[in-house]
Structure formats: C-alpha cells, structure tokens
Amino acid sequence: MTLAPETTTLRVQLRLAGPDGTDDDWFAVCDLSVLMPGRGVAALLPDGRQVALFLDRTGRMYAIDNRDPFSGAAVLSRGLTGSHEGRPFVASPLLKQRFDLASGVCLDDESVRVTTYEVRAR
C-alpha cells in the first residue's frame, strides 16, 4: 500500500472582499512555485477583474490591479519590477510609469493609483 506523498505545494491566495475575517474571502490563484522572483503573472477574478501578482527576491508577494491606468491595457503583470528607496515597484511595460506594489500609488504621478490586494501563500 502506498501513501499519497505529503504535498508541500503552497497555493497563492488573494483576499477578495473587505477583511471581515472568514476564510471564504480568500481566492486561490495558483501554486507558489509558478511565480518567478522579479516577474509577474496575471490572474482573472470571478467578477472579471484582473490582478497582477508579483514575487520579490525575498519571497514577499504583492498583488495590484492588472490594468495600466495610463493606457487602459491589462499589462502591469508584464512589467519589470524593482525597488526604489526601499519601495517595491513595477514599471508599466507600455509607457514605463512605475507603481508602488505595496500602496498602488504611481511613483511618477502621485494622483494616480491602482487597487492593491492582500495576498498570502498557504
């Protein structure tokens, strides 16, 4: 008899509604192993919204809206990431504006921000 091998695969989860505490608010997106440090992927939410997910080199994850507010295209997940004065950011691949991954604020135009999502792996 063989036992199913114990799986260590962690799933990346996004919090959808406001933080009212139930585990149902968390939406599983993909395996953590799919994420590449320094790059993003896009995920589709049940209501049609798109999220860009990133992993930095220390293993921290970030999630922001995938839509680039400057062009309208859903491409932020394809931008290059980096850190500026300790703030993690992604640069839009279209016209290169940078967005703070933690706050969603555009570093090049503080009047613009994108939605951020809570993200965890378990």
Next chain:
Amino acid sequence: MSTTAPVGTGPRPTIVLVGHGMVGQRFLEALAERGLTATHRVVVLCEEPRPAYDRVQLTSYFSGRTPEELSVTDMEFIAEHGIELHLGDPAETVDRAARKVTARSGLVVGYDTLVLATGSFPFVPPVPGKDAEGCFVYRTIEDLLAIEEYAKARATTGAVVGGGLLGLEAAGALKGLGLATHIVEFAPRLMPVQVDEGGGAALLRTIENMGLTVHTGTGTQEVVTGDDGAVTGMKLSDGSTVATDLVVFSAGVRPRDQLARDCGLTVGERGGISVDDQCRTVSDQRVFAIGECALASDGRVYGLVAPGYEMAETAAATIAAETAPTETADEAAFTGADLSTKLKLLGVDVASFGDAHGAAADCLDVVYADSRSGTYKKLVIGPGGELLGGILVGDADAYGTLRAFTGSVPPIAPEQLVLPAGAGAPVQLGPSALPDEAIICSCHNVTKGAIRGAVTEHSCTTVPEVKKCTKAGTGCGSCVKVLGQLVTSELEASGVEVDKGLCGCFSQTREELYEIVLALRISSYQQLLDRYGRENARGGDGCEVCKPTVGSIVASLAPTIGAEGYVLGGEQAALQDTNDHFLANLQKNGSYSIVPRIPGGEITPEKLIVIGEVARDFGLYTKITGGQRIDMFGARVEQLPLIWARLVDAGFESGHAYGKSLRTVKSCVGQTWCRYGVQDSVRMAIDLELRYRGLRSPHKLKSAVSGCARECAEAQSKDFGIIATAAGWNLYVGGNGGATPRHADLLAQDLSDAELIRLIDRFLMFYIRTADRLERTSTWLERIPGGLDHVRDVVVDDSLGICEELESLMTAHVAAYRDEWAETINDPEKLSRFVSFVNAPDTPDPVVGFVPERDQIKPDLPLLTIGTRPLEGSAQR
C-alpha cells in the same frame, strides 16, 4: 541692370563683403556679435554657387560628407541679421573714387566700408598641356565633384603635382576613388614646408607602404595628351614619364588680389593685398582685406584658416570702434600668427607647430625616430629650456599638449614628451599642467582659461556644450581630444559630482559593468547588484534600467563567460524587458506583433505563402515594414507559441524585432539583376544577417548592403552599412535614421569579403563593450573621445591590442547562436508562461479586441477606455 542706393544717401552705412569663404563668414558673425548688422546694411558678393562651406574639411566629401553638411553658413543667421547674400555673383570692378562695387550680374552696390575676403587660387605651373581634359585643381566643392565624375567615368590612374599638405590630401582622395596614384614633388621631400628631412623620410616610407608612388626631387615638364585631347601621361624633369588619366595640380596657392590690383590698391611683390595691423589696406582707409588674400603687416600671406579668423575679428572690431568709438575699447590688431598644423594625411598623423625648423638662434633639437613604425618626432628647445616648436610624424597624440606649451618651459624633460609609451618612464602630461593663457584651440584662438570659464561660469558639462559656447573644436577638430580631457578635469576640480552611474542601483557606467561581467564572469544579476551595486541598492530588487542592461551584457557575453545564452533561461528571464520576455513586440492594447527574420529581404514564394496563411488563419493585421520584411500584428499572448510553431516549421526564425539586437540587413537587388551592380549585395546582406542575428547590444543594430554607389539600400543611414566598389566593399559606420538622422562615416574601403567581416566583428564588439545603454552607434561615435579616428585606430590598426579578443568574442557568439523561438516552443515549462491568466490558461484577455479596417483588423480602443486616464497630449479638442 539694377542699382542700389548711391553713396551716402542710404539710411544706414553700407558694408560690402567681397568673397564668402570661411573667413568671410566669420567676419559676418563677428559683425553680428558686435551689433553691426543692426546699424549697417551688409551686402555680400559670393562667387561660388553656394554659401560659405568648410574648405578645411573639403576632403571629407570623399568619405561621405555631403556639400550640405560641409556648409558653415546658417541661413537663418543670414536672414535674421538682414544680410543680403548674392550667390554666384562675383564682384568685377571696384570704383574707389565713387565707392561702389559692380558685380557680374550688373548689380551695383555703394559702400562705406569694403572688405575683401577673396581667398586664394590654386597655382598651376605653366607647363604645356596644363589645360587639357583631365587636368584639375583642388580647391572648391565643384572641383571635387568634377574630379569624382571624371575618375569614375574614365580614369584608373591619377597623378598629383605637388607633395605638400594639400597635394597629399588630394592624393589620398584619388586613392580613395580607386585610382593608382602618383605624387610628383619638386622638393627633395614631401611636405617641405612643414617637416624636415627626417620627418619627410618617415612620411615617404609610410606613404609608399600604402601603395602610392612618390617621385620627389623632380618637376612636371609637360602634360601629355592623346588624340582626343585628354590626358594620358606626364613628362617629368628627370626624363622619366608617368602614364596617368587624370592630373590634379596642387602646387601651392596664390592670393586672389586681381580685383585689388585693378582698382589700384597696393599689393605685395609676390602677391597679397597689403594691410596694416588693423587689416585696413595700406592704400585706402575704407577698404579692408582679410584671410588668404591679405598680405599681413608682418610681410606674410597666411594660408591657414585660423589667422584668417583672427583677421576677421580684427577687421570687425576696428569697424565697430570706428562706428562707436569708446575710450576704453582695446585696439584690435593682427600682427602675425602661429602656423601650427595637424593633419591626418592618408591616415598618417602629421603635425608641426611653432618654430618647427629650428630657425631661432642657439636652439637645440630633441629627436626620436623609429623607421619601423614610421614615427618621427622632433622638438625644438630654446637656450632657456623653453619649447619653441616641433614636428611629429606617425604619432601626433602629444600635439595638443605640446602646442599649448609652446613658448614656455614644460614641467617635464622634453625627451619624455616624445618617447613612445613604454620606453622609459611613461609620462602623462595632462592638460591640468597647462597655464590658463595656453591656446587649446588654435583655429578659434580659444585659451584654456576660456574653456575653464565655459565649465565654471557657463555651466557646460559636456564637450558639445563647450564647443557651442566657445567655438573651440569646431575648426580642424585637432584639439577635441585635449578639450575632452580639460572638460573632465575641470568638472572634477570644481567639485561637480558627475554621477556617471547607470542608474540608482549602480554607480558604474554600462561600460564598467561590462568589464566587471567579462573579467569576473559574473552572470547572476543579484550577485552583481549585491557585490557591486550602490550601498543602498544592495539586497534590493534593482530597477527597470539596470535589469535589462545587465541582461543584455550577459547575453552578449554568454558563450564567453559560460552563462545561459537563452534569454528566457534561468535568472536571465526576470531581467528581460517585456518584449524580450515574450519574444514579441507589445502593442498598445496588450496584443503582440510577430516579425520573422527575412535575411536581406530575400524570400521564396513558398515562405510568402506560409506567412499569408498564418496571418489569415490567426486573423492578424499584416504590413510590410520599413525594414524589408513582414510584420503581423494583433496576436494574443497565448497565440504566440501556436503561430511560431507554424513559422518555425516552415523554416522561419525569430527576427528579433523586439530585442536590442540586430534587426535587419537590408539589401538592394545588386549585381545579379541590376545593370549597375558591381557586387552581389544580396548574398553579402544574407551572410551578415545570419552572422550577427541574435547578437544582443546596447541598442538595436541595423545594416544594409548596396550593390553600387547608387545606394538603393540606404546603407549610409545604418549602424554599419556596406557599399560595393569595383574592388570590394566600403564599410560605413555610425549611420542612423530615426529621430536624429546621421550620415554614416567611411571606416575603411575596398575590403575583401573576409576583411569586411573581420572589421565588422571588431567594430560591433568594440561598440558593445564601450557604448552606453540605449546608445546607438551614431551617438556613441559622437560621444567617445577621439570619435571615428579613435575607433579606426582601435579596430583597423589595433592600437589597443584588443582586436584578437574582439574577434574571438564574435566567433563565440556566432558558434553559440540558437533560434530563441525554436528553443521556446520545444520547452513546455517556458510555454506555460505564454498565457493571459495564470489561473485560466484558456481564457483570452477580454480587453484585447479588434474591429475591422480596410479589410483587416485594428485594435478596438474603446475597450481600453473604461476607467482610463487620458494620455498626455491625447485630450479632447
């Protein structure tokens, strides 16, 4: 016949300038600077069909500089200052009593002040046959056009009469036109005026080694012609004959003083209009003479442009002082000038400065000669140890510094200044050792003090800014090297922190990072950042500037440093720009375009059909690009692998339209089909495209090959462009279309296939090594110290001894090349990234939609606008 206002009745006094050469133009600028164009009417009579151009750089016409590019006249300047410029209308007579000038067209202009700047004419010795068809002089753009036409149509051999400075330049031009070239010089050595016997010997050896035939110590007795009256040869005074189809007389120049003679102005015994210290003619207070037509108060006629400029300034200052006399005004004067020259003749550096022949009493020589390398250097030292002058042949690097020290005692022993690097203690005599009064640019008389002022007071931080501010370096260009050193040392001295760092993460330049990666074989970006990044950037995530830059450096060097060559492999994948990450170009709505490689623009009907079928099956918008290939737009990210599977199967590979790498090598149809073609341009273009495909570089690389000088492939607008000649290939570099177009410069000519490829290998690798991020070859060539000459020294003459390394880097690249798309479609792990959504791989991005236009598709932009901020400049009107 038209007559303008007679004398004295005009509202403003009139200045008439006869001759619009380099000195004439400088005079106009000097008038404008002093406000005289506002207070005076200025009329210019110009004999040539075009406004003033750079005669000093005339020969660069043969290396691709167009007549327009040679111009030194800004037509906006002429218009803005209300200058009346009459082209192609020489002055024919001057009536000094009535104070009026009559031009060939019949135009009569009254003057209050007349300035003659009529320059020189080439002296043609009165030998029989001198006017035959095929005889030319070398002075104007029209002369060069005529020589070029004749040489191409009916000459294989050419001879230059005169082995002086201009004669050697003309000989270089003939050789460049592909003619077997002779030089006939009456004196016992070449360049008798500038160099001494030793220098002449070094020059002779080098020039003969280049395949030119030199006849010294003999004169031309007769030009021999054939039945049709065209030149067939020359008889020399030593009894020998030279068979030649074309003769260029370059036996010196004579001042053009006929107009002055005819109106009774005093001229010198051997010609030249006699002027005083203010450049006024000695015969008439109202008439000035400047430039090469003037006989200065020191009894000399100056055949160089710098003294001419000084005379132009002097005359303008004198006229200004007359107009508005102030007690404090310095009296401008021209009493003589330095005759220093530095030239690159036929690729040999030749310079002489100060008292080059040691005419001063009690002077001593310091001589260094190496006949193996064709180097000869002599310094003339005065009794007090002061540097009086010198001659440099074969290696004139020290010229700028030495010239500036002339007249003073240099801070180090003179022999150390002429010894080659490596012999004895190498001494770097930097420009910081120079006194402020030292003239750095002798063309424009700019002192070290003025250059320092440009940096410290006018906040110039780059050589181009300093050039603009001071005019230094805009003449013969020989001072640019010293200028660069001076600007840098001045910036450093004044504490300006010039942060040359690549970005907020690295304080190194791209070039320095390249050296680190190469020397230490670091292929991991994180390692590089943590070890060599700025203190506060270590341990961080880098940024969007340095990541792709390092990605590109590692990709260029991959085979040599043992790194992953595949741009999507390992850690490399995270560094690539979006386009490289998906091996396609991102479009405005998030879709991608696909450009398969079509080497040289040559494509079989079968492949064309495959492209048509793929485009049809995937509904892609299809367009012929400006790069002789086909672009298919509107692919969703998940379609890319499917499309490429079809293309790879049909024998296509990535066209790298997305990468900072080789784009296309365009070609014309060439010799195979075209009646004019002299080489197979298509084959060469394909060979080059296949050789350099996939080569990652600081910016994109474009190339083209034309089958003849008609240049249908536009090679001279490319990073490296090749034009076929009867004898092989001419290689041009540094061309650019785009935002700031630049004509490419000729790097080398008449190369065999193998020589061409070797040179391009070296050139590209040297560019990749030293260029800045996103710096095309054009801007790189303009930025790097020494410019084209330096690049030629490095890649042609191997002055840094790195050519072997450059070649082996390229060999490694060529051997390691693999098609990125073929590799990707065979790697399931990589393919899994080509999805719109990680959690819904089969769902397309709903924002990517299309609507029809002209029987094809275009992006459905309204789909993007929901919740979108208007882009800058796209506001509603």
